[in-house]
Amino acid sequence: xxxxxxxxxxxxxxxxxxxxxxxxxxxxxxxxxxxxxxxxxxxxxxxxxxxxxxxxxxxxxxxxxxxxxxxxxxxxxxxxxxxxxxxxxxxxxxxxxxxxxxxxxxxxxxxxxxxxxxxxxxxxxxxxxxxxxxxxxxxxxxxxxxxxxxxxxxxxxxxxxxxxxxxxxxxxxxxxxxxxxxxxxxxxxxxxx
Amino acid sequence: xxxxxxxxxxxxxxxxxxxxxxxxxxxxxxxxxxxxxxxxxxxxxxxxxxxxxxxxxxxxxxxxxxxxxx
Numbered sequence: 540x541x542x543x544x545x546x547x548x549x550x551x552x553x554x555x556x557x558x559x560x561x562x563x564x565x566x567x568x569x570x571x572x573x574x575x576x577x578x579x580x581x582x583x584x585x586x587x588x589x590x591x592x593x594x595x596x597x598x599x600x601x602x603x604x605x606x607x608x609x610x611x612x613x614x615x616x617x618x619x620x621x622x623x624x625x626x627x628x629x630x631x632x633x634x635x636x637x638x639x640x641x642x643x644x645x646x647x648x649x650x651x652x653x654x655x656x657x658x659x660x661x662x663x664x665x666x667x668x669x670x671x672x673x674x675x676x677x678x679x680x681x682x683x684x685x686x687x688x689x690x691x692x693x694x695x696x697x698x699x700x701x702x703x704x705x706x707x708x709x710x711x712x713x714x715x716x717x718x719x720x721x722x723x724x725x726x727x728x729x730x731x732x
Numbered sequence: 733x734x735x736x737x738x739x740x741x742x743x744x745x746x747x748x749x750x751x752x753x754x755x756x757x758x759x760x761x762x763x764x765x766x767x768x769x770x771x772x773x774x775x776x777x778x779x780x781x782x783x784x785x786x787x788x789x790x791x792x793x794x795x796x797x798x799x800x801x802x
Contacts (some may be wrong), residue, residue, distance in 0.1 A: 674752035676762070679747045690750065 546628060547581050547620040555620075555641065558613025562642030566682045567610065569644060571600045575611050576647060604655060615639065621655055629655055666698040740775065741768035763787040 616632035672695040678687045692708040747765040748759050761784050769776045
């Protein structure tokens, strides 16, 4: 089955393809799908879905566990794709049309489209660098050696999350760091952005 | 209740800051103390950096404790 997904996916994941097939064959109960959508929103917010809720879902559905799991995987990928659309590219009508194309009912497609503006997913991402402080220390003497006079760099890295990392960099490692940063900057300048 | 860890090893380092992104730190002398502590279940390493004044304050307190032990 061919999908024209422009905003949500570059390549439609297999789980979403399977979800779409199940939806279009009308074997998925709308209430079960609604529960899976609610579960996925809670999942991306970092909320725990307790075992009893899953058991209740399986009890109310005549579908086997593996199919429910596959459906949930598809719904997770779909909702995540909506969250990940960049702000400047997000057009609600186009997203709605794509979701309906995958076999979702209009109400559910509208609910998922609205997630972008109403929910903030707790998707783990790498911490961002906020600020760097450095100093060059010269060790005069230690408990092991009376006279060293060895220079090294102490760097304090402050992250946006509030975490602070202090690292001790020997001179040789610092030159290696400088080289890597220079290589990275070189690649930046070559990028056609 | 505070936990009492046993000091297993202590190492120190004396140095001076030759340059820094914060200008006020340049020329400052520091003493860095690395303590290896026995927590009961594992060995923990704690590092602390003291300015000269803080180091002399610590030395003063240690000498007071030693005098009281005699």
